[in-house]
Amino acid sequence: GQNIDQPTEMTATEGAIVQINCTYQTSGFNGLFWYQQHAGEAPTFLSYNVLDGLEEKGRFSSFLSRSKGYSYLLLKELQMKDSASYLCAVRDSNYQLIWGAGTKLIIKP
Amino acid sequence: SAVISQKPSRDICQRGTSLTIQCQVDSQVTMMFWYRQQPGQSLTLIATANQGSEATYESGFVIDKFPISRPNLTFSTLTVSNMSPEDSSIYLCSAGRGDGITEAFFGQGTRLTVV
Numbered sequence: 001g002q003n004i005d006q007p008t009e010m011t012a013t014e015g016a017i018v019q020i021n022c023t024y025q026t027s028g029f030n031g032l033f034w035y036q037q038h039a040g041e042a043p044t045f046l047s048y049n050v051l052d053g054l055e056e057k058g059r060f061s062s063f064l065s066r067s068k069g070y071s072y073l074l075l076k077e078l079q080m081k082d083s084a085s086y087l088c089a090v091r092d093s094n095y096q097l098i099w100g101a102g103t104k105l106i107i108k109p
Numbered sequence: 110s111a112v113i114s115q116k117p118s119r120d121i122c123q124r125g126t127s128l129t130i131q132c133q134v135d136s137q138v139t140m141m142f143w144y145r146q147q148p149g150q151s152l153t154l155i156a157t158a159n160q161g162s163e164a165t166y167e168s169g170f171v172i173d174k175f176p177i178s179r180p181n182l183t184f185s186t187l188t189v190s191n192m193s194p195e196d197s198s199i200y201l202c203s204a205g206r207g208d209g210i211t212e213a214f215f216g217q218g219t220r221l222t223v224v
Binding site: 033087 | 218
């Protein structure tokens with residue numbers, strides 16, 4: 001079966017750095033996505049990785065290792081507004097997105 | 110990127126009735142999808158809306174309960190039929206260009222409560 005694993009909840013301090021991990025087992029691989037979702041709102045796109053390595057976008061970076069079936073989202077200089085759920089999704093061989101359950105990130109002052 | 114307008118944003122409906130949710134994209138897209146998200150949970154794909162043909166439904170979802178229309182490349186509707194309280198959820202429309210390298214965009218979501 002297909003499976004995406006990410007931690008249920010994480011807590012971090014404002015101004016700090018946090019890494020949210022995602023491991024996956026899917027039938028084929030055509031890219032990995034990270035989305036941010038604030039409570040009661042729709043998910044918004046953060047990053048896309050299809051090749052191994054690190055993609056940096058301002059305070060957010062995403063890393064992929066296809067051989068390990070592993071990705072992480074790195075958030076730097078955390079702000080209170082970063083409190084949200086972070087969803088990892090993998091596009092499989094049928095170009096369908098397989099979603100993780102999401103990681104709820106709580107930022108404390 | 111694409112902007113997706115979804116409406117209504119929320120509704121409270123009586124059991125046994127039906128609600129149609131509309132999704133309008135500001136550019137032509139190949140792929141449109143409908144998801145359901147229960148509170149605190151991740152997204153569950155209901156179906157892929159195909160332009161000019163019947164939607165492709167995922168396991169556990171049927172056309173009689175969730176009829177979908179896709180009359181053109183920028184618009185789709187999802188109807189939740191004969192609603193029960195178990196249908197209370199957030200329904201999300203998503204679209205992408207289907208070229209394998211394009212991120213999926215989401216509408217604002219419809220928060221449905223069935224009483």
